[in-house]
Amino acid sequence: MEKPLKLYSDLAPWFHLLTQPDDYAEEAAFYRGLILAHCTFPPRTLLELGSGGGNNAAHLKAHFTMALTDLSPQMLALSQGLNPECEHITGDMRTIRLGRQFDAVFIHDAICYMISREDLQRAIETAYVHCRPGGVALLAPDFVRETFKEYTDHGGHDGEGRALRYLEWVWDPDPSDSTYLGEMAYLLRDETGQVRMFHDRHEEGLFSQAEWLRLLEQQGFQPHAVPFEHSDALNFGTPVFVGVKPVG
Numbered sequence: 001m002e003k004p005l006k007l008y009s010d011l012a013p014w015f016h017l018l019t020q021p022d023d024y025a026e027e028a029a030f031y032r033g034l035i036l037a038h039c040t041f042p043p044r045t046l047l048e049l050g051s052g053g054g055n056n057a058a059h060l061k062a063h064f065t066m067a068l069t070d071l072s073p074q075m076l077a078l079s080q081g082l083n084p085e086c087e088h089i090t091g092d093m094r095t096i097r098l099g100r101q102f103d104a105v106f107i108h109d110a111i112c113y114m115i116s117r118e119d120l121q122r123a124i125e126t127a128y129v130h131c132r133p134g135g136v137a138l139l140a141p142d143f144v145r146e147t148f149k150e151y152t153d154h155g156g157h158d159g160e161g162r163a164l165r166y167l168e169w170v171w172d173p174d175p176s177d178s179t180y181l182g183e184m185a186y187l188l189r190d191e192t193g194q195v196r197m198f199h200d201r202h203e204e205g206l207f208s209q210a211e212w213l214r215l216l217e218q219q220g221f222q223p224h225a226v227p228f229e230h231s232d233a234l235n236f237g238t239p240v241f242v243g244v245k246p247v248g
């Protein structure tokens with residue numbers, strides 16, 4: 001994602017009207033369960049890479065001391081308002097180095113912005129470097145190649161005096177490469193009743209389950225692909241990847 005998307009820059013203050021903490025309660029509980037099940041000791045600290053609006057963190061912070069990192073200062077500012085107890089640090093998941101380790105490292109849907117194998121490998125390396133031996137990394141892409149499906153969705157929320165609605169249109173112009181596209185149209189209604197419209201093209205990465213497991217293993221993790229459990233109708237059956245960092 002070299003050119004900033006509007007959603008994560010100018011429109012960041014609207015992000016919680018697109019997707020908000022309540023939408024994430026079930027998912028965050030599932031991720032916490034996976035961390036507890038795979039970590040070889042009781043985990044207390046959690047680093048999130050690409051934490052965005054901090055929606056997952058809003059739930060996970062009750063159980064972990066969290067550091068939240070993101071490429072976008074505007075998204076971090078939004079998350080800071082929601083999660084003032086958490087440390088917030090600007091950085092690219094491919095290159096950030098904090099010089100310390102955490103019991104667990106989490107990359108949610110932000111991992112989808114790794115559009116080449118090299119980028120994905122670098123993000124996995126960042127997770128490894130920041131993970132304590134015996135700890136875990138948890139990565140949750142929207143799709144692997146085997147589960148990819150073109151679809152259209154819509155949603156949004158009402159805020160205080162303003163509201164947002166979106167249309168999401170996911171398609172793949174070239175099934176032979178490692179990317180697909182998410183076209184996002186946003187309608188923003190402000191306090192005066194005026195409505196503005198914006199479009200972003202989200203380019204996202206697509207790798208097979210075997211590639212994911214191989215990259216995690218090459219990095220030194222013991223990799224697992226775990227079925228994602230969620231009641232949402234838009235659950236495509238994409239696995240969540242868990243890497244356990246060996247001790248010694």
Ligand SMILES: C[S@@+](CC[C@H](N)C(=O)[O-])C[C@H]1O[C@@H](n2cnc3c(N)ncnc32)[C@H](O)[C@@H]1O
Pocket residue numbers: 001008049050051052053054055056057069070071072075091092093094108109110113
């Ligand atoms: C959909 S949002 C994440 C929302 C998040 N799951 C939540 O719970 O609120 C995706 C985020 O990925 C971030 N991002 C994209 N590329 C990144 C990179 N290379 N390093 C760090 N963050 C990145 C964007 O700035 C954006 O905030």
